[in-house]
Amino acid sequence: MRAMEAADIHIIERCKKGDSNAQRQVYARYSSMMFAVAIRYTNARVDAEDVMQEAWIKVFRHIKSFSEHNSFEGWLRRIVVNTAITHYRRNQKHQFQLDIEEVHATPNDFEAFKEIDFTKDELAKAIAQLPKGYGMVFKLYVIDGFKHKEIAEQLGIDLNTSKSQLSRARRYLQDVLHAMSQRAKKE
Amino acid sequence: MQKKMKNEEFDHYIQSQFADEAITPPQQIEGAIFEAMAKNSRRKKLGVIGTGILVLGALAYGVNGTMNTAHVVTETPPVAVPVAAPVAVEVLDQEERPMQKQEVHDDVLPAAAASASIVLEDSDPAENARPDNLEAVASRSVQPVVSNSQELPAILHETDSEVWVMPATVRVKE
Numbered sequence: 001m002r003a004m005e006a007a008d009i010h011i012i013e014r015c016k017k018g019d020s021n022a023q024r025q026v027y028a029r030y031s032s033m034m035f036a037v038a039i040r041y042t043n044a045r046v047d048a049e050d051v052m053q054e055a056w057i058k059v060f061r062h063i064k065s066f067s068e069h070n071s072f073e074g075w076l077r078r079i080v081v082n083t084a085i086t087h088y089r090r091n092q093k094h095q096f097q098l099d100i101e102e103v104h105a106t107p108n109d110f111e112a113f114k115e116i117d118f119t120k121d122e123l124a125k126a127i128a129q130l131p132k133g134y135g136m137v138f139k140l141y142v143i144d145g146f147k148h149k150e151i152a153e154q155l156g157i158d159l160n161t162s163k164s165q166l167s168r169a170r171r172y173l174q175d176v177l178h179a180m181s182q183r184a185k186k187e
Numbered sequence: 188m189q190k191k192m193k194n195e196e197f198d199h200y201i202q203s204q205f206a207d208e209a210i211t212p213p214q215q216i217e218g219a220i221f222e223a224m225a226k227n228s229r230r231k232k233l234g235v236i237g238t239g240i241l242v243l244g245a246l247a248y249g250v251n252g253t254m255n256t257a258h259v260v261t262e263t264p265p266v267a268v269p270v271a272a273p274v275a276v277e278v279l280d281q282e283e284r285p286m287q288k289q290e291v292h293d294d295v296l297p298a299a300a301a302s303a304s305i306v307l308e309d310s311d312p313a314e315n316a317r318p319d320n321l322e323a324v325a326s327r328s329v330q331p332v333v334s335n336s337q338e339l340p341a342i343l344h345e346t347d348s349e350v351w352v353m354p355a356t357v358r359v360k361e
Contacts, residue, residue, distance in 0.1 A: 036209050
């Protein structure tokens with residue numbers, strides 16, 4: 001994440017005063033990152049647009065509470081992730097129970113993927129194939145660095161459910177990536 | 188031969204792939220966001236203006252009320268009101284009221300209850316009693332005044348030679 005520079009601090013200060021030019025500058029600088037996060041969580045552009053809009057309104061409404069000692073990008077990322085979680089919970093109330101039944105094994109380690117260089121798009125596609133409950137826990141834990149306790153609280157699930165969902169997500173992803181690599185080798 | 192990869196290594200590998208993720212959002216989102224924010228701020232401003240107007244209105248109403256009260260006070264100077272005999276009658280009337288009320292109550296109630304018993308059967312007793320009371324009070328308030336005012340000359344006759352000095356210095360003549 002980018003370190004806070006004096007110019008960033010100055011723009012944020014202007015945003016805190018309600019300066020719309022400064023708000024547009026902040027939007028221009030961070031909107032691509034925000035939109036990528038929103039798409040990663042929603043897997044759909046239309047939903048991502050809703051999450052993005054809601055998240056940015058939250059950003060400007062609560063920007064006064066942001067402290068310059070923290071990472072601004074990290075703060076923005078948290079807001080968009082939390083908004084995506086709210087969106088997910090609003091739309092997928094019963095998805096979790098269905099997901100639990102789908103995967104059986106829980107591996108300890110991944111097979112070697114170091115030799116196979118997956119592109120970011122390939123990884124994103126593989127992660128998008130995860131059942132929604134698993135995908136949510138996997139993205140929160142692995143990509144955005146949430147702890148199991150936070151995930152459990154945010155998704156309204158048990159701590160052990162979060163842990164088991166992550167294990168199952170890894171196993172599922174391993175299968176998907178393995179299949180992709182086999183296909184790539186044949187081609 | 189395949190080499191095993193630890194979970195942490197795999198997590199780190201995935202995380203590094205998404206470290207600088209960026210997808211350009213559609214143009215219209217920016218417009219929608221800033222339009223929504225402008226709407227919110229307009230609503231806030233209107234709210235502040237509305238509150239201001241309400242406060243000013245309340246203040247104006249309060250000040251106006253105070254001025255009106257002051258006006259009334261100045262219009263009615265604290266001059267001693269000439270108290271004539273009827274005032275004395277009124278005082279007497281007020282003093283006698285509890286007893287008279289009881290008497291009238293006793294007289295009027297049975298007749299009223301007899302006539303209204305069917306109509307008011309299901310309604311509140313307190314409400315039922317009220318019209319009777321009013322009726323009783325109405326009938327009472329007329330009679331004593333008349334009777335007292337008729338008696339008044341007699342009382343005044345008795346004090347023919349005396350001059351009553353009251354707060355407003357009223358002289359009662361025949």
